[in-house]
Amino acid sequence: MSLVQRSLLGPGPSNPYPEATAALGAPLLGHLDPEFLRILDETCERLRTVWGTANRRTLPLSGTGSIGMEAAFANTVRPGEVVVVAVNGLFGERMCDVAGRYGAEVVRVDHEWGRPVDVDAVLGAHPNPSLVAAVHAETSTGVRGDIGALAAAVHDRDPDALVLADCVTSLAGIEVAIDEWGVDLAYSGTQKCLGVAPGLSPFTISEHGWARRVPKPPTWYLDLGMFGDYVGGNAAGGRTYHHTAPVAMIASLHAALGRILDEGLPQVWQRHREAGERLLEGLAELELVPFAEEGSRLPELTTVWVPDGVDSAQVRGRLLSEYDIEIGAGAGKYAATVWRIGLMGHNARLDRVELLLAALRRILGR
């Protein structure tokens, strides 16, 4: 058993909330135990609050964040249907790959990485797509997309079109308002701002999305109709066993959500905002230049250019070996030239920021 203790200040996973870690070690319950089903129901109810939705089908999928992306496309795309994807980073790219595998005719709307989603460009890409997808918080670039504006524009033109949002790095870090925005499908991951180990993908789907879904998707494990009959209950008011739920991870998510809602969602967003602002300020003092465009920067995930003449990997290696601090390399073609710094969930605290800044100052000799 490894007792190496890191400050996980990269693009995720983050260090879990202490409540989440404690719950992982609680006595295990069966997936049909009344006590566990109570925890599961409460988890779904707490997720509704965090998502800002009344969607009945709001549940934790049994895999890490990307399984939410897969479930979203698998359950809604019929072969040949047009899916428009805003691509302004790695996770937009991934959406194109996934949607294509389920037979979608994918229309990519490429943006320069580091820039936010261009609503007009997305809208102009195709006159009547069946689904429009975008990333709310691009983990690869540290950029926030205006999902509310996008969803309004899409539905204004065609109320029947579905809007899908990747909220892996936004949920419980910055405001997410599924119902107010009119988002039909959204997924997240537990290992970012939710402050839980990786292993679950919180997911929500609107009544409209549910009605439009593929009745028997090509995937069994992610068949939302079948899994929903276990999580939310079946038409007869019982629970139909589908697959064994990851009970320990769900208990951990339940505990983290309890912590978040006790603190208060606005207070949690405020804590992320303050930590991110102090980080940007401190990085400027070190003469490091932000990568993401001003006005669209995520407080929970900051990207900066690696200074000229500095070896990115060496700095990250020294942070890890000398200070037990993990930060992330850039994604894709920015692997060697950008750093990604996460202040997510339990790590969205000023002590984490000052620790990192002090270590960076020493290593960079500034």
Place this chain on the structure above:
Amino acid sequence: MSLVQRSLLGPGPSNPYPEATAALGAPLLGHLDPEFLRILDETCERLRTVWGTANRRTLPLSGTGSIGMEAAFANTVRPGEVVVVAVNGLFGERMCDVAGRYGAEVVRVDHEWGRPVDVDAVLGAHPNPSLVAAVHAETSTGVRGDIGALAAAVHDRDPDALVLADCVTSLAGIEVAIDEWGVDLAYSGTQKCLGVAPGLSPFTISEHGWARRVPKPPTWYLDLGMFGDYVGGNAAGGRTYHHTAPVAMIASLHAALGRILDEGLPQVWQRHREAGERLLEGLAELELVPFAEEGSRLPELTTVWVPDGVDSAQVRGRLLSEYDIEIGAGAGKYAATVWRIGLMGHNARLDRVELLLAALRRILGR
């Protein structure tokens, strides 16, 4: 946080090994941290030992047991190919559903539930299937299938045909010998005899299976080529990020495997055998009649008929509320007439057996 403490003596999950629970609470590591990658590599190596294989592609998939079934079919079946499935319980049924979703022409070989796989019947069902699938330990009936005999017969006729075995309830409980038997694909779940919480599906695929796989399967999350480039390393000797691995669950599996191999695999099998034998003996003393056919009974999962005039749900309810003991109802049409009792992993101990027998004796008034 729930501190209700159950004895999980149903068809799974089982109570984890203490080492597995302790590791869940260890400080979290990043999925690209050198310390975590060491744990991941060791986990795969330990899995090879437990599977009885040298397969390079032996890894923990990021979902519960059923995700292994899905990955197996998704990565090997091409639309229109013939897949023969031995169906002698719920998980054989499920295989037909999953294989069909990936476009297989499924040939079902139905058996009476409670009976072992009939090798001749499976062989006679189709002259040249591309894949033959069967369940090693049917969790729904408590029956062991002779996978070694089946694989030998299939490969004797056609060395190119793939053999797939569901080992969810057998791995680390009874002998599994992938290479000796000539099995091409197999999957398990962590929440049974491996003694870990649910959340991972250990998976192994032979070089022949790897060569025969679908290059770009319909599923992104379970694309073994992509995930293998992270877990086992890519052709360049590095690691290609695919999805964030469930690091806490993998650390927990790593710890449980360490415990199992420290005890010794033959000793672990022996412990399961002794617990199962004593349970059968004790159930006979209570005049309870086994459901699974003699000679094919699993020591780790025992099925018995509910006695005439006894309300199955009431007995299970009293076991839970009065003794904090969970046992399982029967599966499918045997829901009300069969009980399933698991003695898996850390629960394969005589004290668990005597506790259950004593509680059953009190409740049944025998």
